[in-house]
Amino acid sequence: MKKIEAIIRKSKFEDVKKALHEVGIDFFTYWDATGVGRSTEKMIFRGQAIDTSKISRTMISIVVRDHNLQKTVDAILSSARTGELGDGKIFISDMEEVYRIRNGEKGPEALFIKGEEE
Amino acid sequence: MKAHFKIVLLLLMFLSGISLNAQDSITAKADSVAAAAPASTATVAPSIDSGDTAWMIVAAAFVLMMTIPGLALFYGGLVRRKNVISVLMQCFAITGLITIEWVVVGYSMAFGSSEGWLKPFIGGFDWAFLKGIHITDLSPYFISHSQSTADGGTIGTIPHMVFILFQGMFAIITPALIIGAYAERIKFAGFALFTLLWALFVYNPIAHWVWSGDGWLFKMGALDFAGGTVVHINAGIAALVTAIMIGKRKYYEGHPTSPHNIPYVLIGASLLWVGWIGFNAGSGLAADGLAASAFLVTHLATATAAITWAALDWIFNKKPTLVGAATGAVAGLVAITPAAGFVDVTGALVIGLLVPVFCYIAVGIIKPRLGYDDSLDAFGVHGIGGIWGAIATGLLASPAIQSYQGLFYGNPAQLWIQTKAVLATLIYSGVVTFVLFWITDKLVGVRAADNDETEGLDITQHGETAYSKAD
Numbered sequence A: 001m002k003k004i005e006a007i008i009r010k011s012k013f014e015d016v017k018k019a020l021h022e023v024g025i026d027f028f029t030y031w032d033a034t035g036v037g038r039s040t041e042k043m044i045f046r047g048q049a050i051d052t053s054k055i056s057r058t059m060i061s062i063v064v065r066d067h068n069l070q071k072t073v074d075a076i077l078s079s080a081r082t083g084e085l086g087d088g089k090i091f092i093s094d095m096e097e098v099y100r101i102r103n104g105e106k107g108p109e110a111l112f113i114k115g116e117e118e
Numbered sequence B: 001m002k003a004h005f006k007i008v009l010l011l012l013m014f015l016s017g018i019s020l021n022a023q024d025s026i027t028a029k030a031d032s033v034a035a036a037a038p039a040s041t042a043t044v045a046p047s048i049d050s051g052d053t054a055w056m057i058v059a060a061a062f063v064l065m066m067t068i069p070g071l072a073l074f075y076g077g078l079v080r081r082k083n084v085i086s087v088l089m090q091c092f093a094i095t096g097l098i099t100i101e102w103v104v105v106g107y108s109m110a111f112g113s114s115e116g117w118l119k120p121f122i123g124g125f126d127w128a129f130l131k132g133i134h135i136t137d138l139s140p141y142f143i144s145h146s147q148s149t150a151d152g153g154t155i156g157t158i159p160h161m162v163f164i165l166f167q168g169m170f171a172i173i174t175p176a177l178i179i180g181a182y183a184e185r186i187k188f189a190g191f192a193l194f195t196l197l198w199a200l201f202v203y204n205p206i207a208h209w210v211w212s213g214d215g216w217l218f219k220m221g222a223l224d225f226a227g228g229t230v231v232h233i234n235a236g237i238a239a240l241v242t243a244i245m246i247g248k249r250k251y252y253e254g255h256p257t258s259p260h261n262i263p264y265v266l267i268g269a270s271l272l273w274v275g276w277i278g279f280n281a282g283s284g285l286a287a288d289g290l291a292a293s294a295f296l297v298t299h300l301a302t303a304t305a306a307i308t309w310a311a312l313d314w315i316f317n318k319k320p321t322l323v324g325a326a327t328g329a330v331a332g333l334v335a336i337t338p339a340a341g342f343v344d345v346t347g348a349l350v351i352g353l354l355v356p357v358f359c360y361i362a363v364g365i366i367k368p369r370l371g372y373d374d375s376l377d378a379f380g381v382h383g384i385g386g387i388w389g390a391i392a393t394g395l396l397a398s399p400a401i402q403s404y405q406g407l408f409y410g411n412p413a414q415l416w417i418q419t420k421a422v423l424a425t426l427i428y429s430g431v432v433t434f435v436l437f438w439i440t441d442k443l444v445g446v447r448a449a450d451n452d453e454t455e456g457l458d459i460t461q462h463g464e465t466a467y468s469k470a471d
Helices: A010-022 A068-077 A107-111 B001-014 B049-077 B084-110 B160-180 B187-210 B215-219 B228-244 B262-283 B287-315 B324-338 B343-370 B378-396 B412-443 B448-456 B458-461
Strands: A002-008 A031-037 A042-045 A048-051 A053-065 A086-096
Touching: A002 A068, A002 B458, A010 A068, A010 B049, A042 B262, A048 A086, A048 B343, A053 A068, A053 A086, A053 B160, A068 A086, A086 A107, A086 B001, A107 B412, B049 B084, B049 B160, B049 B262, B049 B324, B084 B187, B084 B262, B160 B187, B160 B228, B187 B215, B187 B324, B215 B262, B215 B412, B228 B324, B262 B287, B262 B324, B262 B412, B287 B324, B287 B343, B324 B378, B378 B412
Parallel strands: none
Antiparallel strands: A002 A053, A002 A086, A031 A053, A042 A048
16 A cells, blocks of 8 residues: 655645546545745735735645556646646655554555445 | 933924914814803704714714724734734724723823813813713814804814814724834734823824814914824834834844735725724814815825835836736825815825825835835835825815915915924924833833744734635
């Protein structure tokens, strides 16, 4: 099992969600993330342009079985890309164990609903 | 401090030395105020005009609404989320504190009479605790509506108590405007003491100078319909002095912090706009054509200023901002305030069109260059806007409204009188504010501890947070 964490542009979230659904990834978690980096957002306040020194992005976290890893990554890569600086990153790490709280199932079985996914 | 006070007074007497073209009073004070009971021999006894009174009661309530919640939300939305309670609390506390001060001595100091050399500068204590003012008494102050008393004097048409309340609401909002300068870093005890001292020793005298029948600026013929000098220049320069004295906020790097709730800013600015109709159209103390004219020019100048600021944003920063439009509206309201009873529609358009330009330069260019931290631009908007309004009154006062004429209607003397009134207010308020803020700092301290400031004034000064994270 692998955990995929991706930082993507807020404006690309809907595209990424659609692409993930298309490859069969129906469950994931996401949240608003704020970071520091090279390109920052400009705000205007009473005649002054203010450099807010922060960057807003969306963070997506998905835990997948090993055989789904590559197609998930490919889906994000193709759907979140604009080609400009600041498209984001994908981080992949090993996931030690997973439990489904409802019935205590553990391991890869906890990651899909039987009969609905390959 | 007393010696200091005298020096300032002497300086002001010097300024008033050349008395030019003393014009008819805009307000006149009846000779015998306390003895309001008309003699039975009078053919027509003075009586309360119910139309004027009804409007003035509503107008006074409107002006209260400007501070709470108008100004409170306007300022509250502009600060960071960790300081919103502190600003709301300061506005609310001022409302309570100044109301008490006003009844105890404030009204008497501002609008009462004193004897001897102090007469033009400050009222006495005859009306302390509103002593001797009865339910049937008529207002000794009036503008367009008045009536004769049995003893040959002249008196207004609304109850004295309504006038006291109406003026009390002005006394409340003026120190509240200064909150914008020291917001996000003042200690509550320092704030409360300074506010009280400032109301006593700055607001009350200046209100007396300009609006009392005995006041020296009033006698000189200075025109200030609803408070350009008394309220806005006065609070504006006090804001600049306190912002510099208290120092910059921690991590202030010459640019504003992001407003935490712009919808609050809009609600606040809108309540100010609506409330200001009471402020300006009520300042004629009657429900008449002058009130209608004041309403019209106030509304027009404000609308013009809001659109102009948004356009300036659009031109110079590529986008029209809501905070800009709201700030422009407030700047327009400030600038039309002294002129509301003197200028016509053309005057209102000129005032509304130019005030955002001056304020935009002050807050967008001059403030960052000089590097002082007037958190919410109390000086940049109220000080600069107020000065422009007072000067513009000297330029644009039209004989079509009242009998007064500005420079553009052939009376250059009015411009000079306005200039002197502006300078007198700037000097007196600036110097005395400095002294009072310094005293407050020595007595209780004005600056919140570094840690308290970083953590936020809401939790450290008031033990509350605006936005709970719990459900």
